[in-house]
Amino acid sequence: MAELGVDAVLILPFTPEFSKLSAADFVVKVLVDKLHAKAVVEGPNFRFGHKAAGNVRFLAEQGDVYDFDVEVVDLFVTGEAGGGEPFSSTLTRRLVAEGGIEGAAEILGRPHRVEGIVVRGAQRGRDLGFPTANVETLPHTAIPADGVYAGWLHTQGEAMPAAISVGTNPQFDGTERTVEAYAIDRVGLDLYGLHVAVDFLAFVRGQARFDTLDALLVQMADDVQRCRELVAAAEKP
Ligand SMILES: Cc1cc2nc3c(=O)[nH]c(=O)nc-3n(C[C@H](O)[C@H](O)[C@H](O)COP(=O)(O)O)c2cc1C
Ligand SMILES: Nc1ncnc2c1ncn2[C@@H]1O[C@H](COP(=O)(O)OP(=O)(O)O)[C@@H](O)[C@H]1O
Known part of the structure; x- marks a missing residue:
């Protein structure tokens, strides 16, 4: 202020x-x-x-x-990503809930952020080749729609390009909705117990269930490449 x-x-x-x-x-x-x-x-x-x-x-x-x-004064109006509607907190929450985080970012003037402590998950990510930090969010957090997003995982003053997954992991018949972030190309991190912030830059695709695990892995590798490119082309928050 x-x-x-x-x-x-x-x-x-x-x-x-x-x-x-x-x-x-x-x-x-x-x-x-x-x-x-x-x-x-x-x-x-x-x-x-x-x-x-x-x-x-x-x-x-x-x-x-x-x-x-x-x-x-004239109202600020969102561009295409926000549907050309006037800026408001209601519209921001709706866009986030629908996965329209590019539009939400236009209103916020920064990427939408979700924060929390890194907790243990199914310990499966590492075997898939993409370990993901599972973020325990506070109640009432505005969590974007289920899907895969490009963004950043911030911790201890560092902003790491990330591929983010939000959802119940339908591939594995999960029921709990999680926010998980894979820090692209980073190995040997130990984030458990740390406070992290996840910034959402762009929506990549919705959550899906594939016929085989291999099909998911191919798609995840593709997602990570896409996220790498999207983050590289963006300004660091
Ligand atoms: C880039 C990316 C894409 C993902 N896409 C899907 C998906 O389409 N379907 C799905 O069920 N889970 C998806 N996931 C979530 C993985 O199932 C989850 O990260 C994995 O099961 C590891 O969970 P864990 O951290 O609890 O061990 C994706 C994760 C990442 C990082
Ligand atoms: N590149 C990375 N991105 C995110 N977490 C990583 C990375 N490398 C190592 N880790 C560590 O691995 C954990 C995630 O591994 P994972 O097998 O998905 O376990 P969990 O199911 O408990 O999340 C993270 O909490 C973090 O401590």
Whole structure:
């Protein structure tokens, strides 16, 4: 916040009492009496006061009365990856849940990140040739849709290019949904117990169940190559 030049943030808890404040009372009690606002900057869709009765036109009229400026700024709108919709936290969560992490990154201004401690899994990855750090996420973490992603595995100040798998491992009849990251070309790592962060750069494909284990391994090698290229072409977060 400070880096953005913000000196203070005021959070108004949305209590039942606050929700009953009329739009006119919000202006007088909050903006004028408490904040002594000189200027109020809003998006065009801003609503306030009981039953969202206040809009930017009303706010501008009140500004004339109480002597504050009202500036209406255009909403940021996502590009193709975000479906051309206005930026919002709801849209960000939806995009992440749908695997649209490129669109989510556009809104966030950085890749979406999932963090946690590395825990033990089925200990199978090493035999497949792709050991994967299984990240124990906190409840309510926004986990991207099941699939394979390119990204980074961060730990101890290092950002390692990674192939990330999210899902239940249908190939092995798994039931638990996991977030696992293979640090590309890295051997001999011991990440158990460490706090790691996984940054999601790009969606590669959905989870699948193959007819044979060999078919999965061929696909995984292909995925890793694709992830290597995607990460190499991206800016390091
Ligand atoms: C690049 C990559 C692609 C993967 N694709 C699939 C997949 O399509 N289907 C699947 O069931 N598991 C997939 N996995 C997950 C593996 O099944 C899992 O990493 C492996 O079973 C090791 O699990 P463990 O860490 O619990 O030992 C993929 C993993 C990686 C790294
Ligand atoms: N390149 C790598 N990427 C991720 N983890 C690695 C790598 N090399 C070694 N490891 C270690 O191997 C573990 C993953 O091996 P794996 O066989 O998949 O076991 P598990 O099922 O317990 O995750 C990681 O937790 C980490 O400690």
